[in-house]
Amino acid sequence: MNKYYFTHGRGLYEFAKNELDILALSLKNESNFSYKVDVCDYIEGKLLFETNLDLKNLLKLTTIERLFFSIIFKKFDNCEISSKTILDNITESLDLNPSDKRFMFVLDNYNEKKDEILENNSKKFRNVIKYRIDCKLTGKWRSNSDLKTKIIDCITNNLSQHNFEVDLSSPNFVISCHLSEIALVLGIPVTNLPLSFRNTIKNIGLRSTICSAMIQLSEILENYDNILILDPFCGKSTILCEMMHQYKDRKNIFYLCSDCDSKQIDFSVDNCNAIKNSENLISDFICSNLFKNSKFPFKDDIFDLIITDLPFGKNHPVKFFQNQQDFYVTILSEFNRLVNKSKGFCVLLVNSKEMSILEHTLSQKENEWFLISKYLVSLGETSAYLTKISRSKS
């Protein structure tokens, strides 16, 4: 069992934890080997866990930001912890052995020139391994530059015993240290780039982790009856691309993307063409718009699922609507017409400022949708609710 922690975007804890459990379960089912994931600790944005899953599989996680080998994950019981205790903690725990297999894997994943570096493992031990320290102090420690220097010195002193050398420009790995009022966390990011960075998606519209959480909420993987999917405000179709990226083996889906902006559709087509194995998911694109009380150009009752990032802010199709209320009334009525009456539902990303309008619209007499779940997530500068609506309350 190895200890790792991951970082996740605000609001994505449930999704990340769930994905980890699903991963362990699916591998267990495939191999009959008993894979375990034990959650050990949690501080906001970081989850510490112990597992016998190998890194190759952990790197498949799609809702997390970064994955780290955990060296120290220490929550403070009281806030009066001293600088000395912190430095003692680092000295005690920092036993980084360069022959550790896990550590080799970091080098393997971390470096773009990994082939060069790993050309000869034995040679590597003779070489100096270069590293950099990312040290962040927050809360009451924020301006304590003296402590920051001491922490860096402490790490450097400990590592110099193992032929490790500081190199800021081209390190072979990074040590990440975060000291806050509630915890001291020290680890090594397993990959150079965040896992959330998917180089498969050419033109990014929406964060990949958010797309992944939406896909998780839509239960597409578990439900093989869902075969016709509509994204009526697809933008650059990052949700579709994320789906293509994740479910290479899942083939029975037809995914239709629509947007009122033909330039966005061009980006969508470009994105899809750039993904290898794009034939795994069959998709098509159209350009269409919506006005107050108007309709999308589709027949009734055909889609199993609508999954979309509802436009807002500068992307809001205000030119087609007088106000947001009209927009929500129109789309809910249209979604009701388009989505399969028996079991269809919608997964929507709603700007947090507009959530009250959606909830107000849902409370109206003529509305047939119920709010099943909502999760507040961060989109960087703004925040939004990941929302699921259905026509039955269960």
Added chain:
Amino acid sequence: MKLITHNMLTSKILKNVVTGYPLKIHAVKAELKKADFQPDFIARMIKKIDYKTLYQAAETLGYAEGMPKTEILNEEDMNNEETLKKLHEVLLEIEVIEGDLECPETGRKFPINNGIPNMLVNEEEL
């Protein structure tokens, strides 16, 4: 535009249009793009689509040969692999790249450029 998409599209959005279905296809350029054949998917999909419309669309494009000439498919057709393969080609592999879609009631044309149908409408048309 694939024919499965055409099968879903209507011009009922336009003022005074009662059904607006099916849209007539005028294809200037169509291509066949290979996709993996998944019999289960086609068998389930076919229950959701309007077969008569699919047949007519395939006929317009010159691909109807080999399709059962009927209004509704029977169980036997849906279990026949050769038929499913043909339906797979028609539904998912044929793409109209250039041309237009015409509203059967008003004659309003929706252009298809680079494979993307432009169904944008003006407020005055609603």
